[in-house]
Amino acid sequence: xxxxxxxxxxxxxxxxxxxxxxxxxxxxxxxxxxxxxxxxxxxxxxxxxxxxxxxxxxxxxxxxxxxxxxxxxxxxxxxxxxxxxxxxxxxxxxxxxxxxxxxxxxxxxxxxxxxxxxxxxxxxxxxxxxxxxxxxxxxxxxxxxxxxxxxxxxxxx
Numbered sequence: 538x539x540x541x542x543x544x545x546x547x548x549x550x551x552x553x554x555x556x557x558x559x560x561x562x563x564x565x566x567x568x569x570x571x572x573x574x575x576x577x578x579x580x581x582x583x584x585x586x587x588x589x590x591x592x593x594x595x596x597x598x599x600x601x602x603x604x605x606x607x608x609x610x611x612x613x614x615x616x617x618x619x620x621x622x623x624x625x626x627x628x629x630x631x632x633x634x635x636x637x638x639x640x641x642x643x644x645x646x647x648x649x650x651x652x653x654x655x656x657x658x659x660x661x662x663x664x665x666x667x668x669x670x671x672x673x674x675x676x677x678x679x680x681x682x683x684x685x686x687x688x689x690x691x692x693x694x
Contacts, residue, residue, distance in 0.1 A: 544603045544682040544685060545683075546600070548598065548600050550597040550598075555597075556590075556593060559589035559592070562589035563583075563587075563590075566581035601646065603679070603683055606686055607686075608620060608683060610644070611646045617687045618691075619664065620659060622658070622687075623656070623680040623683045623684065624655065626654045626656055628652040639670075647671075647672040653676050654671060654676060655670075655676045657669045657683065
């Protein structure tokens with residue numbers, strides 16, 4: 538395998554029901570413009586639908602990747618050498634870490650429509666972030682990829 542090929546890659550896409558809601562928002566835009574005639578109605582459907590679709594698409598475009606010895610989650614890039622062991626969280630434990638167990642200094646990439654997660658301690662003493670919390674549909678695969686990259690970082694370092 539190439540060193541730059543991701544060993545884990547997931548896009549946190551929005552569920553299909555959100556796309557139905559975006560389509561309904563487009564129809565609502567047309568209904569608002571309906572008293573003004575056919576052309577404004579069509580424009581309202583197009584503009585409202587496009588804005589709703591852009592919102593759903595951008596929210597669901599967050600990615601989690603393990604690539605080139607690093608964890609890339611959204612905009613964050615964290616070297617594997619700065620990470621501790623990943624902890625797979627079931628739905629109940631993930632909810633706890635999102636709510637009453639959470640630390641405001643933590644980096645959290647969470648999506649409410651994904652009920653499982655992985656929590657990884659940040660071991661870099663220079664970094665004030667205590668842990669990384671990532672919503673994921675396949676926490677076991679993400680944890681395995683992180684363990685592999687961490688083991689490689691320990692061998693090299």
